[in-house]
Amino acid sequence: MKKTDEGRTLDAGALKALAHPLRVRIYDLLSERGPQTASSLAVLIGETSGATSYHLRALASHDLIEEVPDRGTARERWWQRPKGRINLPGPGDVATPAHRAAAQIVNAEFFRRRHEMLMEYLNRSQEGQPEEWRDTGLVVSTYLDLTAPQMEELKSEIQQLLDAAVERYRGQSDPDARRVAFRAELFDLATGPADQEES
Incomplete structure (x- = not known):
């Protein structure tokens, strides 16, 4: 992964590691909710902790996520997304058809999730929200x-x-x-x- 002042641009290996819908969801949840364990992520996405643990290791192997220092135990590790922006390469920025396909998977999944979050917000009843949070969006x-x-x-x-x-x-x-x-x-x-x- 190449890092600059403008953020980190995903290299081919990191892009391929992220090119899985469940990994994009895990990555997104770490951004949205902060540090999580394999068990807490499993509850959030309806998977087994074995599956989330496997995907966490795949993301960590390409420095997409990192273990939270001084937190957790040998059996329960905490993971977080490193601070800073990531840049996803566009279709013209990747050299091979395989990398282009990986970029398309990652982009499609990120934007599918963004649309899902927007629709959840638009369909949410304001009645159950605290007064100070109503109509703030x-x-x-x-x-x-x-x-x-x-x-x-x-x-x-x-x-x-x-x-x-x-x-x-x-x-x-x-x-x-x-x-x-x-x-x-x-x-x-x-x-x-x-x-x-x-x-």
Whole structure:
């Protein structure tokens, strides 16, 4: 795995190790819920602890996850996702068809899970939520007409906002805090501005 200031880019071995739906789910749960054991992950995803233990070892062998220092016992190991961003290579960034297929599996599973989480949020009743958490979310969809440089500028602004929030709230231990998902999607539709389309 290649590490830079902009995050870690998964190499072919790490990508292949992650290219399994259950491993992507485990990796995601470690990001979402923090350190877990094979047993606690088994309960969360409905698998045996033997299966989750096997997948944890496969992820650890490529430094995708790490054992939590000074926690657990010889029989019950705790695992966490290392801090920092990971970058998944796009289809054009991988050299072989096998690696391209692995990248597609990982991307598809990550985005399937993101969509699932969004739908869980949208379908959740606000009545059961504490008053201070009601209507705190924001789901926005809009269309803009941008040039490529304008899109790069907007992407940079969004990334700066996210980086600042990560720094500001990193390691927060307020008992009233909840884990929050931040999603940003910005991509061109390759059709040109709406007013130039022919009917």
